[in-house]
Amino acid sequence: ERLSAFLKKKGVRDIKITNLKRLAGGASKEQFEFELEANGKPCRRYVLRLEPVEGVAITSRQREMEALQLARAHVPVPKALWVDVDGSMLGRPALITEFVNGVTKPSNSDSNVTGFGTVLGKDLRSRLVVHFINHLSSIHAIDIKDPILESFQIPNADPKQAARWQVNWWTKVWHSDALRGIPILGLAESWLKQNLPDTAELVLVHGDYRTGNYLFDEHHAEITAILDWEFVHIGDYHEDLAWTFLRLWSHSENNVLLASSLLPARELANLYTENSGRRIDENILHFYQVLCLYKCSVICLGSGLRAAHEAHNHQDALMSWLAPAGYVFINELIDVIEKGPHL
Secondary structure (H helix, E strand, C coil): CHHHHHHHHCCCCCCEEEEEEECCCCCCCEEEEEEEECCCCCCEEEEEEECCCCCCCCCCHHHHHHHHHHHCCCCCCCCEEEEECCCCCCCCCEEEEECCCCECCCCCCCCCCCCCCCCCCHHHHHHHHHHHHHHHHHHHCCCCCCCCCCCCCCCCCCCCHHHHHHHHHHHHHHHHHCCCCCHHHHHHHHHHHHCCCCCCCEEEECCCCCCCCEEEECCCCEEEEECCCCCCEEEEHHHHHHHHCCHHHCEEECCEEEECCCECHHHHHHHHHHHHCCCCCHHHHHHHHHHHHHHHHHHHHHHHHHHHHCCCCCCHHHHHHHHHHHHHHHHHHHHHHHHCCCC
């Protein structure tokens, strides 16, 4: 009833909603699929992304909507149609997009949480990686001053502001949500503040670009939609690259770690440079590898565990499952800081 009332306020007529059901996954958002027949047009499928009472991150549905609208002309994304920015109509902030066909992992995969250690196989990954890098390059080529991005802020005070904003945000989240202190995260916070890099180039950063966050056609090995734009912001392109290299959503084959289960990190970085023309500075990349691991630790051991502890999330079991993953991120965080710039 609430969804129907919302759509009426958005100008949709002759509404008939059927097959409304919850989708699996969605640790940070409650996701539902439904079919809608309206305005005299045939029935179509849609996805509702609804903010939980408390999730692993507080993000903006308005910024997600704007990013999807702008990115649609450059890369495959779900078509964003309606947004309830403050939740005044649907109870909680929400975004509705068209449904896109595709899978996030091969049908024969036995991986549990989407994107964690997905095994793609040599043939599939060799074809997917081309699209993966092409689309990342295209996202980073989007004009960040486009008026569609009206709710985005552009770091422009000094060369370190983009990095500083991200460090300040995630350290604040940790201080707010941590159930107990973890010394290494305090040390990592100090390291990050002391090693802020100058931004190489400001781009639209997806913020969660990895295998598991795109849909693909398994038969044709083509990416049909890039998903989960909730962390989108304007920052340094090294941040997206560092995220794709994280070990927990990579897979080892013949003792070689494949970043995002696609290619060894060095090869993936070289492919990005060839495709985008952007040079990779290993010192800047190293900083963002540390930041990304700090961010993942905060999500798992701060916000996620807090949400599970207070029973404020529809995925309480998954939130608790992510806690041990947080310690894996911390171990990798220590390793990356100790090794220094290294691909």
